[in-house]
Structure formats: structure tokens, C-alpha cells
Amino acid sequence: xxxxxxxNNTFKxxxxxxxxxxxxxxxxxxxxxxxxxxxxSSGNSILAxxxxxxxxxxxxxxxxxxxMMIGFFIGSIVGGFLGDKVGRKKAYEASIGTxxxxxxxxxxxxxxxxxxxxxxxxxxxxxxxxVLGYGSFTEFIPATSRGKWxxxxxxxxxxxxxxxxxxxxxxxxxxxxxxxFLIGSFASFVIxxxxxxxxxxxxxxLLQNGYTKEGSKILKKIITESxxxxxxxxxINNLVTSYSTNRTVKEKKIPLSSFFHGALGRxxxxxxxxxxxxxxxxxxxxxxxxxxxxNRGIDISKSLTMxxxxxxxxxxxxxxxxxxxxxLPRKYFGAIFILLISILGYVxxxxxxxxxxxxxxxxxxFILYIYNSFSSAVYGPEVxxxxxxxxxxxxxxxxxxxxxxxxxxxxAWLLTDYGPIAVFTVVGLLLAICAFILLLFGIETRGKTxxxxxxxxxxxxxxxxxxxxxxxx
Numbered sequence: 393x394x395x396x397x398x399x400n401n402t403f404k405x406x407x408x409x410x411x412x413x414x415x416x417x418x419x420x421x422x423x424x425x426x427x428x429x430x431x432x433s434s435g436n437s438i439l440a441x442x443x444x445x446x447x448x449x450x451x452x453x454x455x456x457x458x459x460m461m462i463g464f465f466i467g468s469i470v471g472g473f474l475g476d477k478v479g480r481k482k483a484y485e486a487s488i489g490t491x492x493x494x495x496x497x498x499x500x501x502x503x504x505x506x507x508x509x510x511x512x513x514x515x516x517x518x519x520x521x522x523v524l525g526y527g528s529f530t531e532f533i534p535a536t537s538r539g540k541w542x543x544x545x546x547x548x549x550x551x552x553x554x555x556x557x558x559x560x561x562x563x564x565x566x567x568x569x570x571x572x573f574l575i576g577s578f579a580s581f582v583i584x585x586x587x588x589x590x591x592x593x594x595x596x597x598l599l600q601n602g603y604t605k606e607g608s609k610i611l612k613k614i615i616t617e618s619x620x621x622x623x624x625x626x627x628i629n630n631l632v633t634s635y636s637t638n639r640t641v642k643e644k645k646i647p648l649s650s651f652f653h654g655a656l657g658r659x660x661x662x663x664x665x666x667x668x669x670x671x672x673x674x675x676x677x678x679x680x681x682x683x684x685x686x687n688r689g690i691d692i693s694k695s696l697t698m699x700x701x702x703x704x705x706x707x708x709x710x711x712x713x714x715x716x717x718x719x720l721p722r723k724y725f726g727a728i729f730i731l732l733i734s735i736l737g738y739v740x741x742x743x744x745x746x747x748x749x750x751x752x753x754x755x756x757x758f759i760l761y762i763y764n765s766f767s768s769a770v771y772g773p774e775v776x777x778x779x780x781x782x783x784x785x786x787x788x789x790x791x792x793x794x795x796x797x798x799x800x801x802x803x804a805w806l807l808t809d810y811g812p813i814a815v816f817t818v819v820g821l822l823l824a825i826c827a828f829i830l831l832l833f834g835i836e837t838r839g840k841t842x843x844x845x846x847x848x849x850x851x852x853x854x855x856x857x858x859x860x861x862x863x864x865x
Contacts, residue, residue, distance in 0.1 A: 472786015
């Protein structure tokens with residue numbers, strides 16, 4: 393096969409069939425996200441054991457949780473900038489190594505204050521890992537099936553709450569909370585070794601950053617493995633030349649200010665709003681619904697049982713998203729599900745019957761986790777061009793994380809002074825605003841290759857520059 397005669401004489405990962413190389417990349421990134429999520433999701437069970445042993449109290453627990461969220465915020469920004477600066481692979485290795493190391497150190501913490509510091513540093517690694525894991529995968533999968541595959545990656549990552557709950561239930565009573573950190577650290581170091589050996593750097597990143605030799609070598613490896621046949625060096629060189637001619641590395645680096653105006657600013661707005669809606673709904677419901685049950689007079693045992701029944705919908709929702717992710721244009725898909733969550737939240741808040749609370753709560757969580765998959769794994773990462781993908785996603789993710797840091801205080805005030813109906817009414821109105829912004833400014837990425845997304849940025853930027861030059865006359 394003479395690859396130099398392909399349409400437009402341009403290399404496209406989208407032309408390749410899904411092969412063992414794609415599956416290998418999928419599982420490497422997926423298990424990295426899985427162990428990341430395991431250490432995140434095990435926090436609640438660990439805190440319960442710490443309180444029971446007299447190590448902690450409610451105030452220290454709150455600090456433990458807040459420090460992790462601050463770590464996520466820092467990690468999102470740091471991971472994004474590292475991913476664009478040193479490459480997807482090195483940055484992802486650094487993120488996993490960070491939370492693996494500090495999970496190991498956390499296991500030998502001498503006191504709660506030391507453990508809180510470890511949790512902050514683990515959070516930095518985990519926050520950057522989420523950005524890099526989902527962001528990297530968009531550069532490897534054909535555009536025609538990217539939504540489905542990104543949702544599948546989200547499904548692996550979102551199995552972690554269930555796995556963490558089961559492991560903690562078995563391990564903590566026998567060995568204490570320290571063993572959970574040891575298990576998480578060991579598993580993370582194992583996947584780090586596999587990623588270092590088998591994970592492939594993004595050829596798009598390599599070529600856009602001037603690493604032509606390395607990029608050519610990886611292109612040949614990917615194409616040979618995908619097509620199961622040898623590819624000549626001349627064919628690869630022709631593809632690299634064609635790609636580089638149309639998409640050369642910009643001499644002027646993209647300044648931070650560019651992410652807050654113009655073409656990139658629009659993507660910051662859209663990606664941030666998408667993730668804000670996810671964090672606002674996800675953390676409000678997951679964190680406060682059991683408390684709302686108790687405030688309504690439902691005893692704690694029944695409250696936890698009802699919540700356990702409702703949360704079965706979480707992995708089912710993510711699994712369902714793998715079948716429907718590419719059915720609608722992205723901005724309409726996101727807006728519809730945001731509005732469904734806001735409506736179901738209000739309907740849920742006015743229920744009196746325990747049976748209806750469970751049924752409607754189940755449906756609400758099912759819809760919420762479809763949207764969770766869409767926002768964090770699909771649309772949030774894919775709106776960005778290759779040269780700014782990790783920085784842009786990191787900034788947007790950090791903005792979204794701010795909601796999870798400050799929204800609990802808003803929810804606590806509303807719940808205390810006005811009750812659960814006020815909570816879901818206000819959250820519903822905020823979600824409706826997010827849906828409106830997404831409909832107004834949303835960028836269509838469904839079925840578009842990374843090259844077309846890159847070109848759309850260049851087109852928008854050139855148009856802005858022309859308009860700006862005309863305005864000076």
C-alpha cells in the first residue's frame with residue numbers, strides 16, 4: 393500500500409482501523425484512570441475508619457477533603473501545561489508517579505496532619521492525571537467513533553467508586569486504612585511501569601513540536617501494526633512532509649492570555665461551562681443527597697441503603713453513554729442532558745414517597761452519569777486543538793474544580809435556611825444557564841478529525857486578525 397497516494401496526501405489516524413494498538417492505548421490510559429479513581433473514591437471509607445480510631449474528627453475530615461480538591465485544582469493546571477510542554481507520555485507518567493508515591497507515604501503517616509498534606513500532593517497527581525488521560529486519548533481514536541471510545545474510557549474510570557467501596561469493605565476491617573493506600577500505591581506503580589514501556593507518545597504532539605524523527609518512527613509503528621503490513625520510509629516521509637506543510641509549529645508560543653479571548657477563549661468558555669455543570673450536579677447530588685434523607689427524618693441505616701440502591705445507576709449510565717454518545721451533535725447532546733438533570737432534580741426534591749425517591753433518584757443518577765461521561769471524557773477534551781489541548785483542558789478543568797470547592801457552602805446555606813427544594817431549584821437554574829451558554833457558544837466536534845479541529849482554530853484566528861486589522865483603518 394503506497395500511503396503517499398492517500399486522499400489529500402495527508403496522514404490521518406482516522407484512516408486506520410481499530411487495532412490492537414488502539415486497544416493497548418485504551419487499557420493503559422483506562423487503568424491509569426481507574427487507579428486514580430480508586431484512590432479518590434476510597435477517601436470516604438478511609439475517613440470513617442480514621443474517626444473510629446480517634447485519629448480524626450469532622451473538621452479534620454473536611455480539611456482532608458478540601459486539600460484533595462485544592463490538589464485537583466493545582467494538578468489540572470500543572471498537568472495541562474506539562475502535557476503541552478514535555479509531551480503526553482512524560483506528563484502522564486509524572487502524574488501517576490506523584491499519586492503513587494504520596495499514596496505510599498500516606499500509608500505510613502504518623503498523624504492526621506501529615507496525612508492531609510499527603511492527600512493534597514496526591515490530589516495534584518490525580519487532578520493532572522484526569523486531564524492528561526482523557527485529553528491524550530482524543531488524539532489516538534478515529535473521529536467517526538471517538539465519542540464512543542472516549543465514553544468507554546470513562547466507563548473504566550467510573551467503575552472505581554464501586555471497586556473502592558468493595559475493597560475498603562473487605563480490607564479496612566482486617567488491616568485498617570493504611571492497607572488501602574498501600575494497595576492503591578502498588579497498583580499505580582504497576583500501571584506506571586506498563587505505561588512507561590508500552591504507551592506511545594502522540595505523533596501529533598511530536599510533529600507539531602518539531603520532533604520529526606521520533607514522530608516518523610511512531611507513525612510507522614502505528615500504521616504497520618494497524619494495517620498488519622510493512623510501510624516504506626518514503627511513504628512515511630511523504631506523510632510527515634504533507635502534515636508538517638499544512639500544520640507547522642508556530643514560532644510564537646501561545647500566551648496564557650490567549651485562553652481568555654478570541655477563538656481559544658470561546659473554547660475555554662464552552663469547556664469550562666460543560667465541566668462546571670458536571671461538578672455542580674455531581675458533587676451536589678453525591679455529597680448532599682444522603683444528608684437530605686436524614687434531614688427528612690429517614691434514619692441513617694435506611695438512608696444509606698436507599699442511596700446504595702440509587703447509585704447502582706452510576707456505572708449503568710456511563711455504560712449506556714457508550715452506545716448513544718455519537719447520536720446527536722455535541723452541543724445539543726450536552727444541553728439536553730443538563731436540562732434533564734435540572735428538571736429531575738426539582739422533581740426529585742418534592743417527592744415524599746420513599747419508593748418514588750428511589751425510582752426518580754435512580755433515573756436522575758443514570759442521566760447524570762451519561763452527562764458525566766460526555767463532559768469529562770468526550771466534549772471537554774475534544775474542543776481543543778492539539779497544540780493547546782492539555783493547557784486548555786487543564787484551565788477549563790481547574791475552573792470546573794472551583795465549583796466543587798465553593799458550592800458546598802452555597803448548598804449548606806440553602807439546605808439549612810430554605811430546605812432541599814431550594815437546593816435543587818437554585819442548582820437547576822444554574823444548570824439551565826450552563827445549557828443556554830452551551831447552546832449559544834457550543835462548538836461542533838462530532839465526527840471531526842483532530843486536523844479539522846486544528847484548522848477551525850486557525851480559520852477563526854485568521855478571521856479575528858483580519859477584522860482587527862480592518863478596525864485600525
